[in-house]
Every structure is written in C-alpha cells, then in structure tokens.
Amino acid sequence: MTTAVTNSGHSSSSPSGSRARAFLKPRSIAIIGASGDENKIGGRPIRYLKLAGYKGPIYPINPGRDVVQGLKSYPTLADVQADVDLVVIAVPAQDVLAAVQACVAKGVNGAMVFSSGFAEVDEAGRLLQEQIVETARKGGVALLGPNCAGTFNVREGLLATFTSGIIDRPPRIGSIGMVSQSGAFGIHMIVLAAERDLGLSMCLTTGNQSDVDVSEALAYIVEDDDTDVCVLVVEGVVNPGRLLAAFEAARLKRKPVIVLKLGRSEAGAKAVASHTASLAGSDEIFDAVLRQSNVYRAYSIDELMDVAYACSLKRLPANDKVGLITVSGGVGILMADQAEELGLDVAELPAGSQAAIKELLPFSAARNPVDVTAQVITHPQLVGPMFEHMLTGGGYGSAVCFITHIARNKELFGKLLPHFEEVGRKHTDRFLVLSTLASPETRKQIESIGYAVFEDPGRALRAIKALVRFRAAFDAPAAQAAPALPAGAMAVKVGASYDEFEAKKILTAAGIPCAAERVVSSAQAAVDAAPAIGFPLVMKIVSPDIQHKSEIGGVLLNINSVDEVRSGFATLMDRAQTRAPDASITGVLLAQQIQGGVETILGVSRDPVFGPVVMFGLGGVFVEVLKDVTFRRAPFGPAEARRMIREVKGYAMLQGVRGAPAADEDALVEALTQLSAFAAAQGDALESIDINPFIVLPRGRGALAVDALIETRAG
Numbered sequence: 124m125t126t127a128v129t130n131s132g133h134s135s136s137s138p139s140g141s142r143a144r145a146f147l148k149p150r151s152i153a154i155i156g157a158s159g160d161e162n163k164i165g166g167r168p169i170r171y172l173k174l175a176g177y178k179g180p181i182y183p184i185n186p187g188r189d190v191v192q193g194l195k196s197y198p199t200l201a202d203v204q205a206d207v208d209l210v211v212i213a214v215p216a217q218d219v220l221a222a223v224q225a226c227v228a229k230g231v232n233g234a235m236v237f238s239s240g241f242a243e244v245d246e247a248g249r250l251l252q253e254q255i256v257e258t259a260r261k262g263g264v265a266l267l268g269p270n271c272a273g274t275f276n277v278r279e280g281l282l283a284t285f286t287s288g289i290i291d292r293p294p295r296i297g298s299i300g301m302v303s304q305s306g307a308f309g310i311h312m313i314v315l316a317a318e319r320d321l322g323l324s325m326c327l328t329t330g331n332q333s334d335v336d337v338s339e340a341l342a343y344i345v346e347d348d349d350t351d352v353c354v355l356v357v358e359g360v361v362n363p364g365r366l367l368a369a370f371e372a373a374r375l376k377r378k379p380v381i382v383l384k385l386g387r388s389e390a391g392a393k394a395v396a397s398h399t400a401s402l403a404g405s406d407e408i409f410d411a412v413l414r415q416s417n418v419y420r421a422y423s424i425d426e427l428m429d430v431a432y433a434c435s436l437k438r439l440p441a442n443d444k445v446g447l448i449t450v451s452g453g454v455g456i457l458m459a460d461q462a463e464e465l466g467l468d469v470a471e472l473p474a475g476s477q478a479a480i481k482e483l484l485p486f487s488a489a490r491n492p493v494d495v496t497a498q499v500i501t502h503p504q505l506v507g508p509m510f511e512h513m514l515t516g517g518g519y520g521s522a523v524c525f526i527t528h529i530a531r532n533k534e535l536f537g538k539l540l541p542h543f544e545e546v547g548r549k550h551t552d553r554f555l556v557l558s559t560l561a562s563p564e565t566r567k568q569i570e571s572i573g574y575a576v577f578e579d580p581g582r583a584l585r586a587i588k589a590l591v592r593f594r595a596a597f598d599a600p601a602a603q604a605a606p607a608l609p610a611g612a613m614a615v616k617v618g619a620s621y622d623e624f625e626a627k628k629i630l631t632a633a634g635i636p637c638a639a640e641r642v643v644s645s646a647q648a649a650v651d652a653a654p655a656i657g658f659p660l661v662m663k664i665v666s667p668d669i670q671h672k673s674e675i676g677g678v679l680l681n682i683n684s685v686d687e688v689r690s691g692f693a694t695l696m697d698r699a700q701t702r703a704p705d706a707s708i709t710g711v712l713l714a715q716q717i718q719g720g721v722e723t724i725l726g727v728s729r730d731p732v733f734g735p736v737v738m739f740g741l742g743g744v745f746v747e748v749l750k751d752v753t754f755r756r757a758p759f760g761p762a763e764a765r766r767m768i769r770e771v772k773g774y775a776m777l778q779g780v781r782g783a784p785a786a787d788e789d790a791l792v793e794a795l796t797q798l799s800a801f802a803a804a805q806g807d808a809l810e811s812i813d814i815n816p817f818i819v820l821p822r823g824r825g826a827l828a829v830d831a832l833i834e835t836r837a838g
Contacts, residue, residue, distance in 0.1 A: 139339075139342055139343075139346075139365075140338075140339045140340060140341065140342030140343030140344070140345070140346065140369070141343070142232075142233070142265040142335060142339060143265075143327065143335060143339055143340045143342075143343035143344075144232075144343065145208055145209050145231075145232035145233030145265055146209060146233050146235060146265075146267050146274045146283075146327060146335070146340075147274055147276045147279075147281065147325050147327060147343065147344075147347075148276060148279055148281075149179060149208040149209035149232075149233070149281070149283075150179050150206075150208040151179045151180045151181075151182070151205065151206065151207050151208045151209070152168075152172065152177070152179060152180075152181050152182070152207075152208070152209045152210070152211060152283065153181075153182040153183075153184055153197075153200055153203060153207045153209070153210045153211070153231075154168055154169060154181070154182070154183050154184060154210075154211045154213060155184045155200060155210060155211070155212050155213065155214060155222045155225070156184070156185070156212065156213035156214040156218075156222075157169060157183030157184055157185045157188075157191045157192075157196065157213075158185070158191070158213075159185075159188060159190075159191050159192055161192065162287075164213045164237060164285040165185075165213040165214075165285075166191075166192065167284070167285045167286070167287070168211050168213070168273070168282075168283050168284060168285060169181060169183060169191065169192045169194065170192065171282035171283070171284060171289065171293075172280070172281070172282060172283065173192070173193075174282070174293070175277075175280040175281065175282045175293060176280040177279070177280040177281055177282075178279075178280060179208075180205065181194055182194075182195075182197055182200075182203045182205075182207060183195075183196040183197070184196070184197050184198075184199065184200055184203075185197075185198075186198040186199065199225065200222075200225040200226065200228075200229050200231075201225065201228060201229060203229070206230075207229055207231045208231065208232050208233070209231065209232065209233045209234075209235065209283070210222070210225075210226050210229075210231050210233070210234045210235070211235050211237065211273075211283055212226075212234055212235065212236045212237060212238060212268075213237045213238070213285065214238060215238060215240075216238050216239065216240030216241060216248070216251065216269075219236055219238050219251075219255055219269065220251065220254060220255050220258065222234070223236075223255050223258050223259050223262075223264065223266070224258060224262075226259070226262070226264050227258060227259065227261070227262025227263075227264055228262075230263075231264055232264070232265060233264065233265045233266075233267065233335075234259060234264050234265070234266050234267070235267040235268060235271065235273065235274065235283065236255075236266065236267065236268030236269040236270070236271065236330070237268065237269075237270075237271065237272070237273070237285055238268070238269050238270070239269060239270040240269075241255075241269045241270060241331055241333075242331050242333070243270055243331055252269060252331065252333050253333075255269070255333070256333045256334050259334060260334065265334060265335050266333060266334035266335060267327070267329065267330070267334070267335045268329070268330040268331060268333070269330055269331050269333065270306065270330035270331050271306050271328045271329055271330030271331075272284055272285070272286055272306025272307065272309060272310050272328040272330070273285060273286070273306075273328060274325070274326065274327045274328070275294055275313065275323065275325060275326040275327075276324070276325040276326075277293075277294050277295070277296045277297075277322075277323055277324065277325070278296055278324065278325075278349060279325075281325075282294075284310070286310045288310050288311070288313065288314040289310075289313065289314065289317070292314070292317040292318075293317070294313055294316065294317055294322075294323045294326075295316075295317065295320065295321070295322045295323065296322050296323070296324075297321060297322015297323050297324060297435065298322060298324055298349065298350060298351035298352060298435055299316065299321055299322065299323050299324060299350070299351075299352045299353075299354060299431050299435055300323070300324045300325050300326065300344040300347060300350035300352065300353050300354065301313065301316075301323065301325075301326040301327070301353075301354045301355075301356075302326070302327050302328075302329070302337050302340040302341050302344060302353075302354070302355050302356070303326070303327075303328050303329070303337075303355075303356040304328070304329045304330070304332055304337050304356060304357055304358045304359065304385075305328070305356060305358060305385065306328040306330055308356050308385070309326060309327075309328040309356060310328070311424075312326075312354070312356070312424070312427070312428070313326055315424065315428060316428070319428060319432065320563065320566075320567070321428070321431065321432055321435065322435070324344075324347060324349045324350040324351075325344060325347060325349075325350065327340045327344070332359070332361055336361040336362055337355060337357050337360075337361075337366070338360070338361065338362045338363075338365040338366035338369055339362070339365060341353060341355055341366065341369045341380075342365060342368065342369040342372065345369050345372050345373045345376065345378060345380075346372070350378070351378060351434070351435065351437065352378065352379050352381070352431050352434040352435050353373055353378055353379065353380045353381070354380075354381050354382075354383075354427060354431050355380060355381070355382045355383070356382075356383045356385065356427075357382060357383075357384055357385070358384075358385045358386055359386075360732050360733075363732050363733050363734075367412070367416060367756075370416035370417070370418050371416065374416075374417050374596055374597060377597045379419065379430075379434040379589075379593045380418045380419070381418070381419045381420075381421055381427055381430050381431055381434070381589070382413055382418050382419070382420050382421065383420075383421045383422075383423075383424070383427045384406070384409055384410075384413075384420065386406075405730060407752075407754055408728075408730050408733060408736050408754050408756075409733075410754075411736070411753060411754035411755055411756070412733055412756050414770075415755050415756055415759070415763065417592070417593070417596030417599075419589045419592060419593065425582065426582075426585065429577070429582050429583075429585065429586045430585075430586050430589045432575070432586070433554070433575055433583075433586035433587070433589065433590055434589070434590065434593065436554075436570075436575055438551075438552075438553070438554045438555075438573075438590075439554070439590050439591075439593055439594040439597070440520030440521040440553065440554045440587065440590055440591055440594060441520040441552065441553075441594070442468070442518070442519075442520040442591070443466070443467050443468045443520065443588075443591045444467075444468045444469075444470050444517065444518060444519045444520055444521075445462050445467045445468065445469060445519055445520070445521050445522065445523065445584065445587060446472075446491060446493070446513040446514065446517055446519035446521070446522040446523075447459060447462070447469065447491055447492035447493065447522070447523055447525075448492065448493045448495060448509060448510070448513065448522065448523070448524040448525070449492050449493070449494055449495070449524070449525040450494075450495060450496060450497055450499060450500070450525060450526055450527060450529075451494075451525060451527065452488065452494045452496075454525050454527075454580065455488070455492030455493075455494050455525070456492070457580070457581070458492060458523060458525065458580050458581070458584065459491075459492055461580075461581045461584050461585075462584050465584055465585060465588045466588065467584065467587065467588055467591070469491055469492075470491065470517065470519075471490050471491050472489060472490060472491050472493070472512070472513065472516060472517045473516050473517065475516065476489075476512040476513065476516030476517060477489040477490060479508075479512050479516070480493060480508075480509060480512050480513075483505055483508055483509070484496070484498055484499075484502075484505060484509075486498060491513075491517065493509065493513060495509055499539075500529065500535055500539075503538045503539045503542055504542065506539060506542035506543060506546065507542045507545050507546055510522065510524075510546040510550070511546070511549075514546075514550050514553055519553070520553060520554065520591070521553060521554040521555070521556070521587045521590070521591075522553060522554075522555055522556065523556040523558055523577075523580050523583050523584065523587070524555075524556065524557050524558065525558040525559070525580050526539075526557060526558070526559045527559065527560070528559065528560040529559060530557070530559040530560060530561035530562075530565050530566075530569070531559075531560055531561060531562065531565070533565075536565070540568070540569075540572075543557065543569070543572060543574065544572040544573075547572045547573030547574055548572070548573070550573075551573060554575070554587060554590060555573060555574045555575070556574060556575045556576070556577055556580075556583045556587070557569050557574045557575075557576055557577075558576075558577050558578065558579070558580040558583055559576065559578070560578055561576060602759070602760060602762070602763065603759075603760025603761055603762050603763070604760050605757075605758030605759055605760050605796055605799055605800045605803070606634070606760070606793075606796050606797060606800050607800070608633060608634065608797075608800050608801060608804055609632065609633065609634050611632045612632050612633045612634070612801065612804070613628075613629050613632050613633070614804070614805060614808065615629065615805055615808050615809055615833060615835050616808060616835060617807075617808045617835055617836050617837075617838050618835060618836070618837060618838025619835050620667040620668075620835075621667060621833045621835075622665045622666055622667045622709050623663065623665055623672075623712060623830065623831060623832065624640065624642045624665055624709070624712055625667075625833075626812075626831040626832060626833040627640070627828060627831050629833060630798075630801075630812075630814070630828060630831055630833075633797055633798070633800075633801035634793075634797035634800075634801075635725075635794050635797050635798055635801070635814070635828060636790075636794065636825060636826060636827050636828065637827060637828040637829075637831070638714050638715045638717055638818075638827045638828065638829050639656055639657075639714065639715045640656065640712055640713060640714035640715065641655075641656065641712070641713050642665055642709060642710045642711070642712050642713075643692075643710055643711055643713060644709075644710040644711075645692075646688075646689050646692040646693060649662075649688050649689070649691075649692045649711060649713060650685050650688050650689055652713055653682075653685060653688045653713055654685075656713055656714070656715055657715060658682065658683050658684070659680075659681050659682060659683050659716040659718075660682040660683075660688065660713050660714065660715070660716055661678065661679065661680055661682065661712075661713075661714045661715075661716045661829075662678070662679040662682055662688070662691045662692070662695060662711055662712070662713055662714075663677060663678050663679075663695070663711065663712045663714070663830075664677035664678075664695045664696075664698070664699045664708065664711060664712075665708070665709040665710050665711060665712045666699065666703070666706045666707055666708050666709055667707060667709070668703070668705070668706035668707055669699070669703055669706050670832055675698055675699065675702040675703050676698045676702065677695060677698060677699060679691045679694065679695065680716065681716065682716075688713070691711075692711050695711050696708070696711070714829070715827075717818045717820075717827055717829060719820065719821065720786065720818040720819055720820040720821070720826075721741070721742075721776055721777055721786045721818070721819045722741065722742030722743055722816040722817075722818060723739065723740065723741050723742055723777075723791065723816065723817045723818075723819055724738070724739070724740050724741070724742050724746050724752070724813075724814065724815040724816060724817060725737070725738070725739055725794065725795065725798055725812075725814040725815075725817045725828075726738040726739075726811065726812055726813050726814065726815070727757070727798065727802040727809065727811055727812035728810075728811050729807075729809060729810050729811065729836070730756075733756050734756065734757070734803075735756075735757040735799075735802035735803055735805070735809060736754050736755065736756055736757065737754065737755050737756075737757050737759075737767075737795060737798055737799045737802060738752050738753070738754050739752065739753055739754075739755075739767055739768060739771065739795060740752030740753065740771055740773075741771060741773040741776055741777075742815065742816045742817075745771070745772075745773045745776075746815075749772070749773075751771050751772045751773050752771065753767050753770045753771055754767075755767050755799065757798075757799035757800070757802040757803040758796075758799040758800045758802070758803040759796065759799050760796060761792050761793075761796055764791075764792045764795040764796050764799075765788070765792050767795065768788065768791060768792065768795070777791070777819065784821040784822065785821065785822050786819040786820070786821060786822065786826075787819055787820055787821060787822045787823060787824055787825055787826055788819075788822070789822075790819065790820070790824075790825045790826040791817075791819050791826055794817065794826055794828075798812070798814075807836060808835055808836060809833075809834075809835060809836070810834040810835055810836045811832075811833075811834045812831070812832070812833050812834075813831065813832040814828045814830070814831045815830055816829050816830065817829070
C-alpha cells in the first residue's frame, strides 16, 4: 500500500485555513434546491438553521415557491439583492455545475455541495467533478464536497446539514472541534458526542475534498479561539505540507490533535478507493508521520471519543506516574496490568505512605494499586486521606479510583461525594478519574468537581497515556533542524543506475560513513589491492544490473589470504557469467570485513504523499521476521533520530546484552540525520535507498555502511 492521496492530486487552496471561514462562520446563507418540506435534503438545513438561531440572513432558492418555511424564496441566486457568503447546493448531480456557475456569477465565498454521484462513483462522475472544481477555482469560490454532509458551528447557530441525526438532540456548545472526510462518519461522531454529552465548537465534513480538504479545515479550527481539542477523521491526504503545518500550529498552541485514519488494511484501502476515489497508502508511514508530529492516533471510535473527552477537561498530567485505588482487588490487578502494557509508571508508594494507609485501614493493600476494599463505603471519611497519601506521597500525575456501581446508589455515594470533592479541589493539577457506573446526572456532578468519569478503567488509562504524550509534546523544545549536507555532496539523477561502489561513494559524500573498499577489474589488481585494505576481506560482484548479489552467489566472506583473493575473483566472475549472463559487470569489490558491532538497516523510500521517508531497524531476524522497523519523514534532527532509534523493540541490542559493549548510538544518530538530509535534498529524483547492513560499532568507534543500493525514479 501507499499513503492515501485523492484523485485530484493537487489543490490550489490557500496555505492557511482562511477559506474555511465561509463554511464555519458565514455571514449569510443561500440554499439552492431549498424545499418547503422540512424532511427533505433541501429542507433540513433551513429547519436546523432556524432551530439553532442562526442570526444571518437565509435565502431559499426555489423557482417554484414564493415562500419556503416562512422565508421569502427567490427564483435564482442572482435574484437575491444582497451579498451571499455561503451557498448550500442540494440539487441532483447533473444540476450542480449550473449551481456552481451561479455562485461564481454572484461572487459568493463558499459553495457547499451535498450532492453525490461524482468521483466516488465512476469515471463520468470524476470528470464532472473536475469540471465543477475548475469552474469554482477560476471564479474564486471555495468548494466543499461534493458528497459532504455539511458543517456545524454551535456558537454561531450554524447547523448547515441534511442529516436526521440531530433532530432530537442538537450538538451542545463546547471546545471540541471536528473535521471528517467521511460525512456519515462525521455525523455519527457528532451524534455520539451528544449522547456522551460532549460539547462541540465547530465541525466540518469534506466529502470528496475536491477543493477544500481536511488539512485546510483543520488549519482553520486550530486557529479558532473557542476550540481547545481537535479531532480529525481522514481517508486521504491531499495537501501534506499544510496538514503538517496545522499539526505543528496545534502543538504550539497546546491544542491536542486526535486522528482516526480510515483504510489501514488492504481491504480497508480498497474500500477507501471505492468510496472517495482515494488511493490508500502505507499505514506504517502515516503512523510515523503522526508520531513525528506529536499527534495522537486513535484506532476506534471509542478511543477517539475517550481521548477527546479527556483532553477537553484541560488537565494534562505532569508525569507518567499513575496511582490506582480500587474497591476490588481483581480490578486493581487488571488496572496495573493495563497501565504497564501502556507504558505508564505504576510506581510503588513510598514506605511512609504505605504505613500511613495501613494505619488508616489495616485490611488494605497499600503498595499501588491501593485496595481499600468495601470498607471505604462504610468509612467515607477515609477517601480524603487515602488520596492525599497517594497523590502527595507518591507524586502521581494522575489517579484512577475504581468504585464499581456505587455512584448509582444515591445514599451511599452522597456520603462519599463531599470527600471526593475536597480531593478534587486540593489537587487541580492532577488528572483524576472515578471509574464507576453512573447516571447522566451523577456523571455531570462528578465532572463538576474535577474528575473524569469512565465506566471501564482500562479506557481511562488509555486516555491518560494520550494526555501524558500531549504534555511531553507541548513542553518539548522546538524540533532540532536537520544537519546541512557536506560541501562535496552529490545529487542522484533521474533514470540513473548505480552499482554498489557508486552508491557508497554518493553516501560517503553525503556524510554517511562506509567501510574501506576498492573495485578491481582483474585478479592481479585484486591481489595488489588486498593488503592495503587488510584481511579479512569481503569480495562482491559489482554490476548495476545485479541488485541482490547474494542470490547469484555474488558475495564471498572471510577472505584471509592473497591466494583466496585470486581464486575468489575467478569464482565471482564465473558465477556472474553463468547466473546473470546479460548483466553488465563492472568488476569485483574488495571491502573491509567489519568485526563485531550490531547489524542495523537504514533505508529511504519515497512515499507518494509525504515524500522521502527514512527507515531504521535492527538487522537479521528483527527486520526479516519481526518487521521491527520505524519510519520518519525526512529531514529531521538528532533528537528525532534518537527517538526513532529507541522506538524499535530490539533497542536493547544497541545498549549491550550478555556482556556485549554498548553500541555507538551517537554515530547512528548522525548517520540517520545525514541520510534524512540527503534524501530530502534529492527531490523527486530518488526512489529508494537500502543500507543493509549498517554496522554500529562499540561506543566511541563509530558506524559503517557495509552494503548499499540506490534506486532512482524512472526517466
């Protein structure tokens, strides 16, 4: 798979999100295809706008009616004798082009197309969509859709949608902003937010994102003063540069961004292509880009909503230490297991705090989790001291207290509530969770005293992990710049073919160290060159036409004498002529055989959306079987390279195991950053780089590329 890119392949939209203003804060709205039937697609937007109290003028466009839902109707958009900011288009696909032409003639700022039947359907639809987009762009009209489900701005009274999902329960005002490429998915989240009583600021669905895309909408929402948390559901990325800029703008404003990516699997990728005319892409690369951008990736709707809810409470834990309090020993064990799996620190309480808790409640388990048993129900005054000893003594940035269904018992919980309230008032700098079953009214009451409420403590812990990551990202210094390329760095050429020796010369010039080597064209030249390089040697056939030399027996190891060099040369030439008779043979490479060190693999691949991406992993079984690799978008600086190295599961091998010395991590960091700078400088000429193995020697001794392959894009 390759990372998702829509069929349009380009966007003329603004570098910021300013054009999204017309869809989220329109000063006036016209509806082409307006209906007097409140339940029709052309009727619902008018109904909702009136219901929500939209304060701007609404202009129904319907040539067959003088009045629509109590509002004066106009035969055409041109008949409206006033400026129109936003036009909602709710007509069949074949009539959309004429509607967009009317928008251009009127000089509107934005046109929102509900209609479907375009690029998501077939080739004819794609061609019609391109014609509509071209018309809008030439006329300076921002286009949202086609096939979108509308936009919301709860504070502005803007419910510009045709969905039936908000009839019974419109969105509540809050601080969570949403952008969804999928209209139905976006509406589902909005309805789910209402069910969970989560407050929203503004929401936008992009549909086919033929013009205004998710990155432009996100850029606008990030800048919105009423939005504190940003949620993004994305299928395909049109403008990666603006998307990454929006991510960074959000980090600088300390606004969490939570992303749900659709189309992770091969089956999902095919569904994406049929639904939005997108080509799905490398999920590993998309995932790496999100990590590099300090964005949290959710993998389910529940996780998306849980993390958004936790972030909206605006309490980011100061550290990753989590305290656990429970009335059930079994649930305490479960919480501890889940917290450790998530990488949270379930640190044991200090001895003094444990002793103090034991004195209060001798039957308790006081290490962490703290099992207060059911005694806390009959002795509610213990709640405060228990929390105090945990939070103050243990220094936990967050705490989860599991009290099962107690919150449903008004009498019992009424006795506990004042004590929980006192804890919340004293510790406003901690993220506190009550894990309990509660009615909506009780839930609001608990939240009002400073606690998040989760029925499942595992979901609470997952949300805490996200908050810890956001806190670290927001507090981190600005990203380090990638290093400059050396003065003698060379550029690869489109369509060029490089053998191993040439590839290593290019990499060496770019600042990536390679093992000492020479290429020879005769057995005598090999014999003459060998002593200068030093034994033991590696001998390899050199040919731009043979990329995988080992497959033809084109690599000889442990060459320890002049006689072995002479016979090795003959062996390699014979194998090349026999097993690859059509290959152009440059000669034989003699290289220093590196002793010791840790085998790693460095690589570059060109992602069709995000450009050159650097890969790192440990060699051998780690990459071949376990696929233990990680990626970063090029270029990047030393801190990001170090974070990348420490992500792989086999990182312990670099630290030294079973008496082996620690590897030279600093040399590896330098090689990765130089590789990222080189890859970024090649533009579209480079297809891929494979450095395997890249041997990292013991600390202080550096690292060396032993084999390398460079592929360029076809001319």
